[in-house]
Amino acid sequence: MKRATLALTLVLPLVLAGPALAQVTTASLAGKVSDEQGLPLPGATVEAKNLASGFTFRAVTKENGTFLLANLPPGKYEVTVSLSGMKPESQTLEVLLGQTATANFRLTVDQLFVEEVTVVGSKIIDIKSPEIATNISPDQLVYLPQRERNFINFAALAPGVYVDPREDSSRYFRAGASSAKQVNAFIDGVSYKNDMMEGGAFMQDASKGNPFPQNAVQEFQVLTQNYKAEYEKSASAVITAITKSGGNTFSGDAFFYYQDKDMVTLDKLSKERGLSKPDYKRQLGGLSLGGPITKDKLHFFFAYERNDQDRFNQVFHGPLWDSPNVPPELKNRLSQYATGNVKAPYESNLYFGKLSWQPNLGSTVDVSYYSRDEDERRGFGGQRVEEGAERFRITSDSLVTKWSAVVGSQSFNELTGTWQELRWFPSAFGSTPRQNYIGLLDVGSKDASQDFKQTRYTLREDFTTYFSYRGEHTAKAGVSANFMDYTIIKTLFPNGYYEYREAEHWQYPVLARLGFGDPKLAFSNNQYGVYLQDDWRMSPTFTLSLGLRWDYETNMLNNKWKTPSGLLSAMQNACRTYSQPVGGKTTWCLNEILDFNRFTTDGTKRDSYKGMIQPRLGFSWDASGHGTTVVFGGWGKYYDRVALNDIFDEKYRHSYKIYTFCFVEGACSNPIPWRPEYATPEGLAGIISSGQAPGPEVFLVANDMKPPRSDQWTLGLRQQLGSWLVGASYAGIRTYNLMAWIFADLPPGTTFNDRWSGQIPIPGYARAFKTTTARKSKYDALYLTLDKPYTADSRWGANVAYTYGKAKAFGPGTDGVIFALDYVAPQDFDWHPADFDERHRLVASGTVGLPWGFRLSSILTLGSGTPFTIYDASAGWNNFKVRFGDGRFEKRSFLGIKEWVYRSLDLRLDWESPSVGGVRFGVSGEAFNVFNYVNEGCPGWGTGFIPPAGESNPSFGKGECQFNPRRYQVGVRVSF
Structure with a gap:
């Protein structure tokens, strides 16, 4: 069946040969041809020939003189306008990805004029887009x-x-x-x-x-x-x-970049910790080649890149290594593990190949294949010894066939078939139990192996037509079908995890964990999408963009899942009598606080969400009438989806059980007396079979959970000032239906400090959690941009993007699998600075051509930094507060402005030789963070912890890492 699906998705575009404008792969050139008096010239031929491939695209002007050249691969074109009785003329123009450029032509008997078009060098810049x-x-x-x-x-x-x-x-x-x-x-x-x-x-x-x-x-x-x-x-x-695609001449390049230990500066924090610079070497290499198989008809392109790194992680004894409490026999055993710099190699291989064919005028076929294989030895360093390493791999494969062609004189069609497989799978090297001696060393094998695989078969149809009705319309319609297969395998703690601490002199563990069962979750999902889009040029100066999209997934939430009958029975019988009233009562049962009909299912209660209707509206107004001053804006709804890993535990915790065992009084309420036989997975399994171990945690997904959605709106202005394009815009985003896990077993009235002990116990199970989509975020920003493209005449270019933004979150965090366990219930959520709330960000890039074949380029990045959470015990532990996003790192200065947490100036100097027989040789030198600015980050508990009165925290406000110290890199390149 899967082979048949693969064949259908890849071959159908070629069989149907449905003649298109793809929304994300092409550009368009539209305009009007008129005579000297400004009267429209119908029947004029507008022909665009790609200067690299020789592929030709043609349109004929309509009665009102308008034309549309759609489905143009971005690049340079020779555009020729001709009409019987007038002299044909040509103009070389470059169109950019995703843009609809406008060029109006005025023909005379002797010559051609190009008017009302923003051209920088040979590039046509579209400043009228509402995006x-x-x-x-x-x-x-x-x-x-x-x-x-x-x-x-x-x-x-x-x-x-x-x-x-x-x-x-x-x-x-x-x-x-x-x-x-x-x-x-x-x-x-x-x-x-x-x-x-x-x-x-x-x-x-x-x-x-x-x-x-x-x-x-x-x-x-x-x-x-x-x-x-x-x-x-x-x-x-x-x-x-x-x-890239091949062309009518053979062309390609080969490159090599090098960086090693001596080219990397040790960051300030590592120096303060007394760490030495680890060994390191990185080599980046690759090549590409493209050319004709049949001139003007069939071309090929191939690219390969490799990233080869010899990294070394530092393994060192913990701060308690010299403590007199360390038993000599334990210290002797741990001394056998290597410390110092331990090799952690990384390699990546990337391949891409493509065939491009133009069987006839206006029709193209592309077939491409892409492959990625990333392999790394990682997961150790600090107190974690090399034995705990994992092999971390990512692979990607994609095969795409695409047919696009002209239908009639004013319509285009594109049909795409895709097979794609993405895989993420870290795995352990060994199978020994992990023993974490806190403050000393962490030994034993990696305690987890995972395998995430996503397979996609896609058929996509896009149709575009151009017509006149009270203006000019570019109308698009499309439909797509994705047939998805998902597989997740998580094998956690299969060999046991043991945690030892100084309080017990590391003689026996304070806790242990063991997992066993079926670690696999696999199911299929079909995703369908349909859209309508009309870019309506109502007048020469005003364009309205009207869009409507609907998406539907058959099985986003593992809809056929059945709540185990044993769990359902246990929850129905779960009650607790408290010693003091909670929420006005002393006895609570779980069925009083949990909607079983909403959070349990027999495989039929979880219907697919059908409400992903997304209207989108945009406009642009050429206020000057000459394409130099444009007001633009828009509004729209945008749906995303729930990530599978976020809801994975609902099934996983029943098929693969993870048990936590506590052996020390004070660390838990009912410790299990330690026995030496518990030091093996078999011994821990014996505790489970004896009934002493607590049951697995319970995760309950709401049957009516909605996918994430954002409402976005924009209002802005673009102004051309000579060769500069200046932009200013306001952007507003409101995001809803963000998922989090919240306590499901706490009665109303539970206090913050009782959230870990005030639950209604479920017989045979541990804590219960349920999903909530009460999380949301809002973002308001001012964007300022300055752009001057690099041209051969001016020999310099620059781009500046400044963002002033405010990001707020309702509920916890905005990244990862979110657990809202610093709240008792969603009713306690409040607005606070989001994890990604950065007030100021400035990114500026520039390139300047120098004499004798040199070129200097740079990127300046300044950021005011994101917040961290304050854990406030200043009023005592009984009044402990979590203040999300309330902390900020120290601001530092750049050019006298003390507003920045992140600062980096990167430079690159290139030299390229004159062409000799069509071959050029180049060398480059790069410096990153030239001034070696200190960039602080990685906030942890210590970063935001305010201790009770009388105690101090010297780590407050300090990040646990510093990143992007000064680095150098050299490279060579040959091109032809």
């Missing part, structure tokens, strides 16, 4: 400073978008007040949405790698807000990228 969009050009991808060749990093050039600069962190992007779960990324029109876990796209959770070969990316666009109805499964920002 807040940032285009990242091919030159920026090649010449701007780039530490690791991850094209996602350049998304930070867009206002309102943040990419974590830490090299060891997850390499994903986010925007506004939302987490990375709410973003999406499209490559050649194909969604790489990760339905299962953190990261939003590409399975980027915990990955330090590049998800896609940068030398295969031609350009990309970041849509911060107000994107049209064509885009699905995102309540936040969207990246849409297109890949």
Whole structure:
């Protein structure tokens, strides 16, 4: 069946050959042809020939002289306008991804005039779009400073978008007040949405790698807000990228970049801790090649990139290693484990291949394949010894076929078929029990192995037509079907986990954990989407963008799940009599506070949500009438989806049980006396079989849970000032239906300090939690942008994006699997600064051409920092308070402005030789954080803890890490 589905999705576009304008892969050129008196010229031929591929696209002007050249792959074109009796003339123009450029032509007997078009160099700049969009050009991808060749990093050039600069962190992007779960990324029109876990796209959770070969990316666009109805499964920002294609001449490149230990500065915090610089070496290499198979008809392109790193993690004894309380025999045993610098290798291989064919005028076929294999040894360092390492792997594979063609004279069609598999699977190397001797060493094998796999088969149809009715319309309609298969395998604590502490002289554990059972969850889900979009040019100066989208998923929430009968019976009989009244009563039963009909199911109560109706409206007004001053704005609804890992525990905790055992009085209410035989998994299993162990935790998903949704609105102004484009806009976002786990077993009236002991016990089970979608966020921002593209004439370009934003959250956090356990109930949620609340962010980039083949480029990044949570015990533990987002790191100065927590100036100097036989040789040197600014982050408990009166916390306000110290990198490149 799966083979048949694969064949259908990949071959159907070729069989049907349905002749299109794809919303995320192409550009358009529209306009009007008139004579000297301004009268329309019907029947004129407008032909655009791609200068690289030779592919030709043609349109004929209508009765009113208008034309539309849609479905244009972004790039440079020779545009020719001809009409019988007049001299044909040509103009070279460049169109950019996702933009509808407007060029009006005026023909005379002798010559051609191009009017009412914003041209910088040969690029046509679309300033009339209602979207807040940032285009990242091919030159920026090649010449701007780039530490690791991850094209996602350049998304930070867009206002309102943040990419974590830490090299060891997850390499994903986010925007506004939302987490990375709410973003999406499209490559050649194909969604790489990760339905299962953190990261939003590409399975980027915990990955330090590049998800896609940068030398295969031609350009990309970041849509911060107000994107049209064509885009699905995102309540936040969207990246849409297109890949390179071969042309009529053979071209390609090869590159190599190098960095080692001596090129990296040790950060200030590591120096204060007395740490030495670990060994390190990184090599980035790759090549690309494209060219003709048949001139003007069939071309190929291939790209490969490799990231090879020899990293070393530092393993060292804990602060209690020299304590006299350490038993000599234990110290002798732990001394056998290696400390110091321990090798942690990383490698990544990325492949991309593409065939492009134009069987006839206006019709194209693309077939592409992409593969990623990322492999790393990680999970150790600090007190965790090498024995605890895991093999961390991410793989991606995608095969895409796409047919697009002209239908008649004013319509286009595109049909896409995709097979895609994303996989994220860290695994343990050994199977020995983990023994964590707190303050000494943490030994034993990794206590978890996981495997997340997502398979997608997609069919997508997009149809575009251009017609006149009270103005000019570009109307689009599309439908998509995704057939999804999900598999999650989580094997946690299979060999036992034991935690020892100084209070017991590390002689026996304070607690242990053991997991066993069926760790697998697998099910299928079908996702359908349909949209209508009309860009209505009501007059030469006013355009209205009208869109409507509807999405539907058959099985987002594992709808066929059945609550175990044993659990249901236990909950129905769960009651407790308290010694003091709680909420006005002394006896409470669980069925009084929990809606069983809403939180339990027999496999039929969980209907798929049908309300993902998303109207979207935008406008642009050319106030000057010359395309130099444009007012724009819009409003829309955007739905996302619930990540599978967020609700995974509902089934998992019943099929794979995790038990926690407590052996010390005071650490829990009913400790189990320690016995030596408990030091093995078999011994812990004996406790379970004897009935002494507490039961598993209970997780209950609301049957009527709605997916996340955001309402967005925008109002802005764009102004062309010579070769500069200036933009100012207000952006507002309100996000709803954000999920969190909350206590399900606390009666009303439970106090904050009683939330861990005031539950109604469920016989045979531990604590119970339920979902709530009461969490929400709001974001208001002012975006200011300045753009001057690099041109051959001026030999310099610059881009500036400044964001002033306020992000607030209602309820806990905005990232990860959210547990609202610092609240008793959702009624206690309040508004506070969100995790991503950063008042000021400035990102500026620039490039200048220098004599003798040199080029200097830079990126300046300044951020005022995000908040951390205050844990306030200053009034005593009985009055303990959690103050979300109430702490801020110390601000530091840049150019006399003391407003910044993050500061970095990155520089790159390139030299490229003159062409010799079509071959160019180049070298580059890069410096990141040139001034070695201290950038503080990673807030922990100590960062925000205010102790009771009379006690002190020297760590208050200090981050647990410093990142992005000064680094250098050198590289070589050959191109032809």
